Structures are given as structure tokens and as C-alpha cells.
Amino acid sequence: MKGKDLTERFLSGEEIYAGKFITVQRDLVRLPDGSETAREYVRHPGAVAIVALFDDGRVLLERQHRYPHRRDFIELPAGKLEPEEPHFETAKRELLEETGYVAREWTRLALIHPTIAYSDEGIELWLARGLELREAKLDAGEFLEVLALPFDEAVAMVRDGRITDGKTVAGLLWVKAFLQR
Ligand SMILES: [Mg+2]
Known part of the structure; x- marks a missing residue:
């Protein structure tokens, strides 16, 4: 520019x-x-968010209480980078820790900047496919509920305002707009 x-x-x-x-x-x-x-x-150290798709077309989402807003949100699995941790490692680690799933196929989709006015935070969006259930191991103090919804229903939730979290809106619409499924 x-x-x-x-x-x-x-x-x-x-x-x-x-x-x-x-x-x-x-x-x-x-x-x-x-x-x-x-x-x-x-x-901010940076973060990743994961669009994890099942073969049957469902997408993994989570319900978490987000204290600054004093309410629950539906969002993609996501997490912050540990010091020196590559984004791909964070993505694999967070998907397993939070949802219990591992993935055979990983694709980096995009980097987004959710809060450019007052933070240097960057979030890499990753696509995960070929999901296999292992065992979740949440961090101490982390509470969430995992859900799997049809991808089109998740997109409908963006449209009607049930999903408003920025990284989740971006990840779902990125996949809808640019990916042949
Ligand atoms: Mg998280």
C-alpha cells in the first residue's frame, strides 16, 4: 500500500x-x-483458532464463559502461544487439550488481527480435518463444553447473532467463502 x-x-x-x-x-x-x-x-503473545471439521460436515465449537462480558460465548477452539511455540504446535496442542481431538490433516488458513486499535494480537486460523478422539486435558481453571454442529448451522448462528466472537466469525466465514467442501 x-x-x-x-x-x-x-x-x-x-x-x-x-x-x-x-x-x-x-x-x-x-x-x-x-x-x-x-x-x-x-x-499479546499471539494465538491460534482452529476450524475442526468432521467428515460428516460438522464443526467443533465450544461454549465458554468470557468474564469481561459476564456471559457465555460459542467459539472455535483456540489458545495462546506459549513462549517460543510455533503456531502449528499451539494449534495441535490446544485442539487436543480443549476438545480431546487430534487431526490427520492440518492447513494454515490465514492470519487475522482482531483488535488493531489497541492491541498487537494476531490470531492464526488453522483448518483441521481427519479428526480422531483421544482425551481432553483442560488447563487448571479452564472450563468449557465442547459441541459439534453442522457447519451450515454454525454459519447461520453467525448470521443471526448467536455467534459474535471475532475469531469464530472470521474462521467460519473464511472456510465458507474460500474452501471447497
Ligand atoms: Mg482456549
Whole structure:
């Protein structure tokens, strides 16, 4: 993308909060017109989300309580990268841990940026096929319910607003738009 330079340049910054997996940063930046402003943003390690399809056309979803919204959401299996962990390893690990499934066939679909205004978070979307049930082993403090729905029903849930989670909307519609099934 060419055009005029829109870059905002770092002048100084501080970490204003360091949590278990996110940090909050506040930087002073120089804007393209020479003026200065503050940018507050969340640093995130990155994550993966998995569209896991059964041979019969169902897709694996999860119901989880998401505390910031004080309610349950239907979403794709997903998880954060461990330090130095490649995305593919995270995808295999999270699918097994959260749902108990392993997959014979893996395809990287896309990288999405769900929160560009205030976080550097990137989520890789992966497709998993050839599913085989093993045994889930949830992390301590992780509670979720796994469900398998017909893919078209999951897409209908995006349309009617029962699915609103960003990575889940993106993953389901990516597969619907670009994949021959
Ligand atoms: Mg998760």
C-alpha cells in the first residue's frame, strides 16, 4: 500500500501493567504532522483458532464463559502461544487439550488481527480435518463444553447473532467463502 507516510514514531514509553500473559503499554509518539500524542495498547503473545471439521460436515465449537462480558460465548477452539511455540504446535496442542481431538490433516488458513486499535494480537486460523478422539486435558481453571454442529448451522448462528466472537466469525466465514467442501 503506497501513499503518504502515516507512520507514528515511538518517542518514549512505559509498561503500565504487566499481567500473566498481557502487558499494557503507554507510549508517546510523533504523528505524521509532527505533533505528539499518547498511544495505549495491549501487548499479546499471539494465538491460534482452529476450524475442526468432521467428515460428516460438522464443526467443533465450544461454549465458554468470557468474564469481561459476564456471559457465555460459542467459539472455535483456540489458545495462546506459549513462549517460543510455533503456531502449528499451539494449534495441535490446544485442539487436543480443549476438545480431546487430534487431526490427520492440518492447513494454515490465514492470519487475522482482531483488535488493531489497541492491541498487537494476531490470531492464526488453522483448518483441521481427519479428526480422531483421544482425551481432553483442560488447563487448571479452564472450563468449557465442547459441541459439534453442522457447519451450515454454525454459519447461520453467525448470521443471526448467536455467534459474535471475532475469531469464530472470521474462521467460519473464511472456510465458507474460500474452501471447497
Ligand atoms: Mg482456549
